[in-house]
Amino acid sequence: MKKIVFFLGKGGVGKTTSSAALSFYLSSENKSVYWISIDPAHNLSDIVHLDLHKKTQVNDFLFAEEVDVESYLKSFLHKTTVRMKEMYKYLQIVNLENMFDLLKHSPGMEEYALMYAMKEKIEENENFEYIVIDTPPTGLMLKILSLPFSSKMWIEKLVRWRKKIINHRAAIANINPKKIDKSLALEEENDKVLKELGYQSDYIIFLVNLLSDKSKCKMAVVLNEDEMSLSESLRIINGLRGLKLTLDFAILNKEGTGQKNSEQELNLPIIRIPYLRNAMDIKTLTNLGQRLEKIVK
Ligand SMILES: Nc1ncnc2c1ncn2[C@@H]1O[C@H](COP(=O)(O)OP(=O)(O)OP(=O)(O)O)[C@@H](O)[C@H]1O
Ligand SMILES: [Mg+2]
Numbered sequence: 001m002k003k004i005v006f007f008l009g010k011g012g013v014g015k016t017t018s019s020a021a022l023s024f025y026l027s028s029e030n031k032s033v034y035w036i037s038i039d040p041a042h043n044l045s046d047i048v049h050l051d052l053h054k055k056t057q058v059n060d061f062l063f064a065e066e067v068d069v070e071s072y073l074k075s076f077l078h079k080t081t082v083r084m085k086e087m088y089k090y091l092q093i094v095n096l097e098n099m100f101d102l103l104k105h106s107p108g109m110e111e112y113a114l115m116y117a118m119k120e121k122i123e124e125n126e127n128f129e130y131i132v133i134d135t136p137p138t139g140l141m142l143k144i145l146s147l148p149f150s151s152k153m154w155i156e157k158l159v160r161w162r163k164k165i166i167n168h169r170a171a172i173a174n175i176n177p178k179k180i181d182k183s184l185a186l187e188e189e190n191d192k193v194l195k196e197l198g199y200q201s202d203y204i205i206f207l208v209n210l211l212s213d214k215s216k217c218k219m220a221v222v223l224n225e226d227e228m229s230l231s232e233s234l235r236i237i238n239g240l241r242g243l244k245l246t247l248d249f250a251i252l253n254k255e256g257t258g259q260k261n262s263e264q265e266l267n268l269p270i271i272r273i274p275y276l277r278n279a280m281d282i283k284t285l286t287n288l289g290q291r292l293e294k295i296v297k
Pocket of ligand 1: 012014018043136255274276277279280
C-alpha cells in the first residue's frame with residue numbers, strides 16, 4: 001500500500017463525495033484502489049448502485065466495501081468471549097455469562113468494533129496501491145481514532161501490573177507451592193492473560209504506527225462555507241493534536257453556496273470544490289477527483 005486517506009468532517013459536508021471522487025479518479029488512472037466505508041450509516045452504494053456488504057469490484061481498478069458494523073460487533077464479541085472463557089475458566093466464582101452480557105452493552109463497544117474492523121480491512125487489503133476511507137461524522141470518528149492510542153497506554157499499564165502479579169505468585173510458590181493453584185502460570189511466557197494482552201497490543205500497535213506514519217497516512221477535513229463546519233474542523237484539528245496527528249488538507253466543498261469564508265483559520269492547504277449540479281454522477285466525480293489527487297502525492 002502506498003497511501004491511505006481518511007476524509008473527516010461534520011455530517012453532510014461531503015466526506016463520501018470526496019472519497020468517491022478520489023477513488024474514481026485514481027482508478028481511472030489505473031491505480032488499484034480499495035474504497036471502504038466505516039460509517040455505520042453507509043452511502044457508498046448510493047453512488048455505485050451495488051450491494052457492498054462484501055468487497056465488490058466497481059471497475060477494473062476499484063473495489064468498494066461497506067463494513068457491516070452490526071455483524072462485526074457480533075463476531076468481535078464472540079471471538080473475545082471465546083478467548084476470555086478459555087482464559088478465565090478457573091474462576092468459577094465469577095459468572096462469566098453475565099460479564100459478557102455486560103460487555104455487549106458497554107459504552108464504546110461500537111467504536112471498538114469499528115476500530116478492529118478498520119484494522120482488519122486495512123491489513124486484508126494492503127495489496128492495493130491506495131486505501132480510501134469514508135468515515136462517520138466527527139464525534140464518532142475522533143473516538144475511533146483515539147482508541148488505538150488510549151488502548152496502547154492501557155495495555156502497557158496492564159502488562160506491567162500483570163508481570164508484577166506473576167512475579168509475586170512465583171515468589172509465593174517458592175515459599176509454599178501448595179498456596180498456588182497448579183493451573184496458574186508462574187512464568188511470564190506461560191501466562192494466558194499476558195498472551196492475550198500481547199495479542200491485543202499487536203492489533204493496537206499496527207494502527208498506532210499506521211496512523212502516525214505521515215508518509216503513508218493522509219488526512220483531509222471536508223467543510224462547507226458555514227461557521228459550524230469550520231468550528232467543527234477546528235475541533236478535529238485539536239482532537240488530532242492530542243494524538244500527535246495532523247491534517248494534510250482542508251477541502252472546502254460546495255464553494256459559493258455559503259456566506260462566510262474564514263477557512264484560512266485552519267492553517268492548511270485548501271482544495272476548493274464548487275457546487276456541482278450532479279454530485280452523484282460517476283463521470284463528474286472522476287473529473288472532480290483530479291483536484292484531490294494532491295492529497296496522495
Ligand atoms: N460539491 C457538491 N455539489 C453539490 N452537491 C454536493 C457536493 N458535495 C456533496 N454534495 C451532496 O451533498 C450531500 C452530502 O454529501 P455527502 O454524502 O458526501 O456528505 P457526508 O459528509 O459524507 O455526509 P454524512 O456525514 O451524512 O455521511 C449529498 O447529497 C451529496 O450528493
Ligand atoms: Mg458520508
